[in-house]
Amino acid sequence: MSLKLRDNKLEALAGTEPEMIVSGNAGCIGHLQSGTATPVGHWVELVDKMLADKRANQSQQGAETCNKKPY
Numbered sequence: 001m002s003l004k005l006r007d008n009k010l011e012a013l014a015g016t017e018p019e020m021i022v023s024g025n026a027g028c029i030g031h032l033q034s035g036t037a038t039p040v041g042h043w044v045e046l047v048d049k050m051l052a053d054k055r056a057n058q059s060q061q062g063a064e065t066c067n068k069k070p071y
Contacts, residue, residue, distance in 0.1 A: 002031065003035075006032060006035050007035060009032065010032065019038075020038065020041060020046060021040045022040070022041055022042065023040065023041075023042065024043055
Protein backbone atom coordinates (compact mmCIF):
# COMPACT_ATOMS: atom_id res chain seq x y z
CA MET A 1 0.00 0.00 0.00
CA SER A 2 2.79 2.47 0.82
CA LEU A 3 4.34 1.97 -2.64
CA LYS A 4 0.99 2.74 -4.28
CA LEU A 5 0.61 5.94 -2.22
CA ARG A 6 4.22 6.94 -3.10
CA ASP A 7 3.67 6.26 -6.77
CA ASN A 8 0.41 8.24 -6.78
CA LYS A 9 2.13 11.24 -5.17
CA LEU A 10 5.08 11.08 -7.54
CA GLU A 11 2.78 10.75 -10.55
CA ALA A 12 0.84 13.85 -9.47
CA LEU A 13 4.09 15.78 -8.98
CA ALA A 14 5.62 14.61 -12.27
CA GLY A 15 3.13 16.72 -14.23
CA THR A 16 4.65 19.86 -12.74
CA GLU A 17 8.21 18.83 -13.70
CA PRO A 18 9.68 19.88 -10.34
CA GLU A 19 13.39 20.62 -9.93
CA MET A 20 13.12 19.31 -6.38
CA ILE A 21 10.49 17.69 -4.19
CA VAL A 22 10.40 18.87 -0.58
CA SER A 23 8.84 17.45 2.56
CA GLY A 24 9.01 18.16 6.26
CA ASN A 25 9.07 14.47 7.17
CA ALA A 26 12.34 12.52 7.06
CA GLY A 27 10.54 9.22 6.51
CA CYS A 28 8.63 10.62 3.55
CA ILE A 29 11.81 12.06 2.05
CA GLY A 30 13.48 8.66 1.95
CA HIS A 31 10.35 6.92 0.74
CA LEU A 32 9.71 9.43 -2.06
CA GLN A 33 13.38 9.45 -3.12
CA SER A 34 13.27 5.68 -3.59
CA GLY A 35 10.77 6.13 -6.41
CA THR A 36 12.16 9.05 -8.40
CA ALA A 37 15.32 10.49 -9.91
CA THR A 38 14.14 13.99 -8.96
CA PRO A 39 16.01 15.22 -5.87
CA VAL A 40 13.95 15.00 -2.68
CA GLY A 41 14.89 16.96 0.43
CA HIS A 42 13.68 18.71 3.54
CA TRP A 43 12.05 22.08 2.95
CA VAL A 44 14.65 23.71 5.22
CA GLU A 45 17.37 22.60 2.77
CA LEU A 46 15.53 24.44 0.00
CA VAL A 47 15.21 27.61 2.07
CA ASP A 48 18.91 27.40 2.97
CA LYS A 49 19.87 27.07 -0.70
CA MET A 50 17.65 30.00 -1.68
CA LEU A 51 19.19 32.21 1.02
CA ALA A 52 22.72 31.18 0.02
CA ASP A 53 21.96 31.98 -3.62
CA LYS A 54 20.56 35.36 -2.61
CA ARG A 55 23.68 36.16 -0.55
CA ALA A 56 25.93 35.11 -3.45
CA ASN A 57 23.99 37.35 -5.85
CA GLN A 58 24.19 40.29 -3.46
CA SER A 59 27.94 39.76 -3.02
CA GLN A 60 28.40 39.63 -6.79
CA GLN A 61 26.40 42.84 -7.27
CA GLY A 62 28.41 44.55 -4.53
CA ALA A 63 31.68 43.53 -6.18
CA GLU A 64 30.51 44.87 -9.53
CA THR A 65 29.59 48.20 -7.93
CA CYS A 66 32.99 48.49 -6.22
CA ASN A 67 34.83 47.79 -9.46
CA LYS A 68 33.15 50.61 -11.40
CA LYS A 69 35.32 53.61 -12.18
CA PRO A 70 33.98 56.95 -10.94
CA TYR A 71 34.50 58.61 -14.32
